[in-house]
Structures are given as C-alpha cells and as structure tokens.
Amino acid sequence: MEKYKIYIDFEAITPPFTTILGSHVKSNYPFCYTIGYIDKYYQEYYKTRIIKLKSMNIKQLYRDLKEYLTKDIQKILEQEIEINENNIQFIGWNPQLENEVTKKIFNLPTKNIININLQLSLSVATKHFLNTDKYFEYFDKLDINDSFYRKILDSTRTGIKANYVGFLLYCNYKKRYFKSSELNKIDFDILKQQLVKYNKDDVKRLIYIEKHQIEVQRIIEEEINERNLKNKSIKEFNFLRNLRKYLSFIGYVDETTISELIEKLNKRNEQLITYLTKQKLDKNKAIIYRKETIKIKNLLDYINNSNEQINLVSELSSSLKNKVNELKKYLVNK
Numbered sequence: 001m002e003k004y005k006i007y008i009d010f011e012a013i014t015p016p017f018t019t020i021l022g023s024h025v026k027s028n029y030p031f032c033y034t035i036g037y038i039d040k041y042y043q044e045y046y047k048t049r050i051i052k053l054k055s056m057n058i059k060q061l062y063r064d065l066k067e068y069l070t071k072d073i074q075k076i077l078e079q080e081i082e083i084n085e086n087n088i089q090f091i092g093w094n095p096q097l098e099n100e101v102t103k104k105i106f107n108l109p110t111k112n113i114i115n116i117n118l119q120l121s122l123s124v125a126t127k128h129f130l131n132t133d134k135y136f137e138y139f140d141k142l143d144i145n146d147s148f149y150r151k152i153l154d155s156t157r158t159g160i161k162a163n164y165v166g167f168l169l170y171c172n173y174k175k176r177y178f179k180s181s182e183l184n185k186i187d188f189d190i191l192k193q194q195l196v197k198y199n200k201d202d203v204k205r206l207i208y209i210e211k212h213q214i215e216v217q218r219i220i221e222e223e224i225n226e227r228n229l230k231n232k233s234i235k236e237f238n239f240l241r242n243l244r245k246y247l248s249f250i251g252y253v254d255e256t257t258i259s260e261l262i263e264k265l266n267k268r269n270e271q272l273i274t275y276l277t278k279q280k281l282d283k284n285k286a287i288i289y290r291k292e293t294i295k296i297k298n299l300l301d302y303i304n305n306s307n308e309q310i311n312l313v314s315e316l317s318s319s320l321k322n323k324v325n326e327l328k329k330y331l332v333n334k
Contacts, residue, residue: 003089004077007036007206008110010097011159011199013053013166017148020177021170022056029053029061030101031166032195033069036203037076044207045076048196053170066105083108093122093206113209114216120223125216126205135198136161138190144182158198165195230334237327243302244320246295247313254314258303261313269296 012028013021034048049068053061073088074080081087083106090110092098098110114125135158142149152164171177172188209216250268252261272289275281281289302320303310310316 003087004037004081005089005091005210006073007091007113007203007210008095008098008102009034009092009199009202009206010101011162011166011195012097013170014163017163017167018056021167021174027058028097028100029056029058029166030065030097031169032162032199033065034196034200034203035069035072035076036207038207038210042211044204046200046203047072047076048200050169050192050195052173053166054173062101062105065101069105091206091210093125093202093209094119113206114220116220118220118224120220122202122205124223125219126208127219128212128215129205129208135201136165136194138187138194139165143185144178146178162195162198165191226334230331233327233330237324237331239298240302240320240324240327242295243299244317244324246299247317247320252313254312254317256313258310258312258316261316262300262303265296265300269293272296 010030011032012030014028015026018027018029030051031053032048032050034046037045039045049072051061051064051068070083073083085108088106088108090098090102090108091113092110093113095110095112102108102110139161140153149164152160155161168178168183168186168191169188172183172186175183252264272293276286276289276293303316306319308315308319310319
C-alpha cells in the first residue's frame with residue numbers, strides 16, 4: 001500500500017521566550033501547525049490549528065499535539081487511519097523542528113522535500129509561487145514596550161515574528177510579562193489570522209514544490225551556483241585586500257620598480273626562512289614569520305600572473321585597489 005504524504009509545518013515558541021515564560025528545559029514549544037495533502041485527483045486539502053498552551057509543561061503539550069494531529073490527519077484523509085510508518089510519510093522544508101516533533105509523538109521522521117542539505121529559504125525556492133501577500137502587517141504596528149519586539153521588527157526573518165506571536169498569545173492567556181493595558185490594545189483575532197495565513201502558505205509552498213519539481217530544482221541549482229560564485233568572490237576580495245595591506249606594510253615608495261620589489265621580497269623571504277630553520281624562535285614569532293612568507297609568495301604570484309603591464313609599485317597598488325573595489329561593488333549588490 002502506498003503511503004499518504006502529509007506536508008507539514010510547525011511554528012514554535014523558542015528560547016529565550018520559553019525561558020521568560022518559566023520553562024526549565026531548553027525546548028521548542030510548537031503551538032501552531034498546518035498539514036496538507038494532495039489526493040489522486042491533485043486536489044489539495046489543508047488543516048491549520050493553533051494550540052492553546054495551558055502551561056509550559058512540554059509533556060502535556062506533546063500529548064495534546066498527538067491527539068490533535070491524529071484527528072486532523074484522519075479528517076483530511078477522510079478515514080480513521082493509524083499514524084505509522086506503513087501508512088504515513090511526513091514531508092517538510094529543512095524540517096528540523098518538524099522532525100523533532102513527529103519523531104516524539106509518532107516515532108516517524110519528517111523527510112526533507114529536497115534531497116540536499118541547503119540553508120535556503122522556502123520563499124526563495126518557490127519565488128514563482130503566486131502570492132504577493134505581506135505577512136504580519138498588523139504585528140509590525142503593535143504598540144508594546146519590549147526590547148525583543150523592537151529587535152524583531154528590524155529582522156528580515158518572518159519566522160521569528162510567528163515565534164513572538166506564540167509568545168504574545170501565551171502571555172495574554174496567562175496575563176504575564178506585559179501590562180494588561182498593553183495586552184488589551186492588541187487584537188489577538190487579527191494576530192491569529194495572520195499567523196494562520198503565514199503558516200498555511202508555507203505548506204502551500206511545499207505542495208507547489210511537489211507539483212513543480214523541475215522548476216524548483218532549477219531555482220535551487222541557480223542559487224547554489226550564485227552562492228558558489230559569491231563565496232569565491234569573497235575569498236578573492238579578502239585575498240587581494242590582504243595583499244594591499246602587506247604592500248602598504250612593507251612601505252616601498254611608489255617609484256620603486258617591480259623588479260626591485262621582487263628582488264627585495266625574495267631577499268626578505270630568504271631571511272625569514274633562515275630564521276625559521278636555523279634559529280630557535282618562540283612559538284608566536286615563528287607563526288608571524290611563517291605568515292609573512294605566505295604573504296610574500298602570494299604577492300609574487302600576483303605580480304607574475306598578472307595580465308597587466310605593471311612596472312612600478314604605484315601601478316601595482318592601483319591594480320590591487322581597482323580589483324578590490326570591483327569585488328566590493330559586486331558583493332554589495334548581492
């Protein structure tokens with residue numbers, strides 16, 4: 001029998017908010033989830049639930065999660081199916097949290113919908129998913145005096161806003177941490193609606209990936225290539241910047257010819273090697289000398305491999321400066 005694929009995404013209250021609320025264990029507290037399912041006719045079914053956290057009792061939370069998830073899975077499958085490895089396969093996006101939860105309550109892992117370990121946001125992988133909605137617009141306008149909230153507003157990570165919404169819901173339920181006057185200003189129904197929208201859309205994106213695998217694979221490959229190119233550029237930028245620093249450090253005047261510079265660099269390198277091989281140096285000085293021999297080699301390699309006509313130290317300095325600025329401009333725009 002073929003397994004039913006259940007697409008799943010959780011939102012959780014995480015440290016430090018769990019600690020503030022009185023948790024004595026460093027655990028995530030899942031409080032919201034969406035599950036999705038595609039039937040044989042390619043019809044999509046979804047169920048989202050926000051769990052009312054009654055306490056910071058993690059064991060009770062997982063008992064509640066098991067009960068609710070079982071009911072909701074059976075509801076969207078329209079049968080009282082047993083949740084086990086023979087019947088169900090959970091699928092998520094980089095599903096560390098989902099895997100943690102499904103293993104605890106069903107002894108079942110959550111499979112990553114892509115077969116590579118890549119820290120890529122779901123929104124980037126599904127950038128052609130037709131959705132122009134902005135998430136948590138009401139959240140961004142709350143009037144609350146909290147340093148955590150102000151930091152979150154500066155963050156580009158939408159998931160941490162969902163985390164904080166869970167924190168707010170629990171604080172409102174228990175009347176803790178915030179003043180009643182602050183909590184009374186918040187429309188929690190709107191907050192929950194925006195949370196449901198965000199969480200459900202993540203599962204819709206999972207199903208979008210399932211239906212558009214070739215397109216998403218191409219996006220992922222493009223992203224990998226772009227990251228590799230960026231990492232290569234960062235490495236080259238740091239390499240050239242260090243060459244500039246060393247050239248400035250050795251302090252040759254601009255009118256020094258390249259042939260004179262090469263001769264002096266070679267002499268300095270021979271001197272360093274002599275120190276390293278024939279004298280007893282303390283550990284720190286030996287490290288400094290070895291690093292300088294590497295800098296000399298790198299600078300000589302750059303001079304010898306350059307396609308430019310470089311005759312003076314001033315020209316070498318300009319060449320390095322121009323390339324550093326070009327790479328800096330490229331990296332700023334990425």
